[in-house]
Amino acid sequence: MQQAGLSLEQAPPLSVPVRFFLTAPIFGLISALLLIIIGPDALVSRWTPAMLAITHGIVLGFLTSIMFGAMQQMLPVLAGAVFPRPKLSAGILHVLWVLGVLLLLAGFLSGQRALLIGSLGLLGGSVMLFGLLCGYALVNASSRNQSVPGMQFAVLSLIITVVLGVVLGLGHSGDLALLRPLGTNLHLMWGLIGWVALLIASVAWQVVPMFQITKPYPAPLIRWLAPSLFTLLIIHSLLSIFALQGHGDKIGWISLQLMIEITCSLLLTAFAVYTLLLQKNRLRKIRDRHISYWQLASVCLLLSVACWWLSNLADSAQLKEQVRLLSAVLFLAGFVMAVVTAMLYKIVAFLVCFHLQGINTQRTMAGEPGVTLLNMKTVIPEQRAKLQYTIYLLALVSIALATLWPGALSQLAGALWLLHFGVMAINLSRALFSYKNALGTEKEQLR
Amino acid sequence: MVHLPLSKNLFEHTGEAMTGINQYMTSDHRHCDELFAATESAADNEDWETAATQTEIFLTAMENHFTKEEEVLFPVFEETTGMQQGPTQVMRHEHQQMRDLFSQLRYALEATDQDEFLSITETLLILMQQHNMKEEGILYSMSDEQFGDDTASTVLEKMQKIGD
Numbered sequence A: 001m002q003q004a005g006l007s008l009e010q011a012p013p014l015s016v017p018v019r020f021f022l023t024a025p026i027f028g029l030i031s032a033l034l035l036i037i038i039g040p041d042a043l044v045s046r047w048t049p050a051m052l053a054i055t056h057g058i059v060l061g062f063l064t065s066i067m068f069g070a071m072q073q074m075l076p077v078l079a080g081a082v083f084p085r086p087k088l089s090a091g092i093l094h095v096l097w098v099l100g101v102l103l104l105l106a107g108f109l110s111g112q113r114a115l116l117i118g119s120l121g122l123l124g125g126s127v128m129l130f131g132l133l134c135g136y137a138l139v140n141a142s143s144r145n146q147s148v149p150g151m152q153f154a155v156l157s158l159i160i161t162v163v164l165g166v167v168l169g170l171g172h173s174g175d176l177a178l179l180r181p182l183g184t185n186l187h188l189m190w191g192l193i194g195w196v197a198l199l200i201a202s203v204a205w206q207v208v209p210m211f212q213i214t215k216p217y218p219a220p221l222i223r224w225l226a227p228s229l230f231t232l233l234i235i236h237s238l239l240s241i242f243a244l245q246g247h248g249d250k251i252g253w254i255s256l257q258l259m260i261e262i263t264c265s266l267l268l269t270a271f272a273v274y275t276l277l278l279q280k281n282r283l284r285k286i287r288d289r290h291i292s293y294w295q296l297a298s299v300c301l302l303l304s305v306a307c308w309w310l311s312n313l314a315d316s317a318q319l320k321e322q323v324r325l326l327s328a329v330l331f332l333a334g335f336v337m338a339v340v341t342a343m344l345y346k347i348v349a350f351l352v353c354f355h356l357q358g359i360n361t362q363r364t365m366a367g368e369p370g371v372t373l374l375n376m377k378t379v380i381p382e383q384r385a386k387l388q389y390t391i392y393l394l395a396l397v398s399i400a401l402a403t404l405w406p407g408a409l410s411q412l413a414g415a416l417w418l419l420h421f422g423v424m425a426i427n428l429s430r431a432l433f434s435y436k437n438a439l440g441t442e443k444e445q446l447r
Numbered sequence B: 001m002v003h004l005p006l007s008k009n010l011f012e013h014t015g016e017a018m019t020g021i022n023q024y025m026t027s028d029h030r031h032c033d034e035l036f037a038a039t040e041s042a043a044d045n046e047d048w049e050t051a052a053t054q055t056e057i058f059l060t061a062m063e064n065h066f067t068k069e070e071e072v073l074f075p076v077f078e079e080t081t082g083m084q085q086g087p088t089q090v091m092r093h094e095h096q097q098m099r100d101l102f103s104q105l106r107y108a109l110e111a112t113d114q115d116e117f118l119s120i121t122e123t124l125l126i127l128m129q130q131h132n133m134k135e136e137g138i139l140y141s142m143s144d145e146q147f148g149d150d151t152a153s154t155v156l157e158k159m160q161k162i163g164d
Helices: A015-043 A049-079 A086-110 A113-139 A148-172 A182-212 A219-244 A250-280 A289-313 A317-365 A382-404 A406-438 B020-044 B048-081 B087-110 B114-146 B149-162
Strands: none
Touching (some): A015 A317, A049 A148, A049 B114, A148 A182, A182 A219, A250 A289, A289 A382, A317 A406, A317 B114, A382 A406, B020 B114, B020 B149, B048 B114
């Protein structure tokens, strides 16, 4: 056990997570603009270059950026796992990542090989860097929080996702054979279930009981969800590869894969159902938007799993593709987006207050004039948070319906998402302005 | 390939029986959480009479908890581990941050300002929870590991005398 783990330096400087949080909505805006410009064509299939640019803009540029920022903030607090040289490593990671995502989007849209190859190097490099930083921090962690094992599996899944992504990207650039649909399906499965869902579940073990004062999740669920899902994904991947190569008894493998898919679905369903049950019996009874986001997220996860299975009943290949797209949209724009938006608002408002209080104490102790203290609802006023929630609901409904009627609704959905990310960008920037204002007129760097 | 410590304590992270100081102090945290929820509900319902009573009960419980730590647990921790400026300093600093919010909460209560009251409880809740997490995950478990049986039972006895 490393005893120096818990020190004043434990919480990273505000600029570490915040740089990721501020650039994230910009990628959201870019993706929404693409949907407006390209319109219904983008949603026709998973394979259009525009669809690839939009989904990667959201998943990498928006969601993963926020997850990078949040993990650098949370790991020190959760596990006493401190990142080495937090400001420098966050700076390098951020620049590599943002450039990588921008080049990838440009590469998809233009089809230019140099852009794609450049982005693959940058994205691969930054994910490896992130993995190394997390690995270093966790090896030297001073406590073993119940969220940590799940986060480790999530980071490993991210690495696998990106390796598969690089192989697929080299297929797009013409350097390798394009492994469709097998490679894409594995890439999606590792990215959505391995990276995103495992990370959200691991964070949920802590934040759902904490923020809403509920009972803890059942211990077996906490203990087994991440290792089971990870193992199932590994077996599923190996079976897919063997089946493609024509080895062995194909029917047997297909039924085994089906059983794995059923088990994965049951695990995700259990997570969603328990989240709803815990929240229903929570001690904290006040009206709170944070809880609405989490409830919405859980319902969307259940609907997403249901749509995935319902798609098998579709009588045409096109309808099947549309219902699968709906399942993916409910997962990303519903489940993941709701949790991430809720967490982002809480974390940013809290960090601004927390850092101001810290500076205030330091200054008062040094005999200097203190700073204006803020509370969370002054940092992000209720009215603006409410506006965000309303726009988000409209945007979610419109994008879900647009998967079924792309011709009529794609551009409306794009416009509502543009509004969603616009309001978010403004709210977050104003939160940070309030921080700077509270510090006074002196030139004070973001600590 | 990145090395992540997958095998290290992978299956020891939850459901293990907590012992001694960790168990006692963690249940103290949960008790304060319950009082916090009741206080916040009363203000949310604009039942200011109940809110006033609940706030006092809640703040007394919090102060008692801080006293247990600052006057009993932390000094023994500092002496046993030799860490004078480490974890305990951070915890004392965060106690001070919470005490600042307690006085703001009392002002809001006097002014029966619901928005202000709920805004402060919102901030307090997260400050409290991330603080508890660090104590439960690091400080209390280190105390249980490093204090001998005799020291641990003396510490527990002294803390129990302070009350809930």
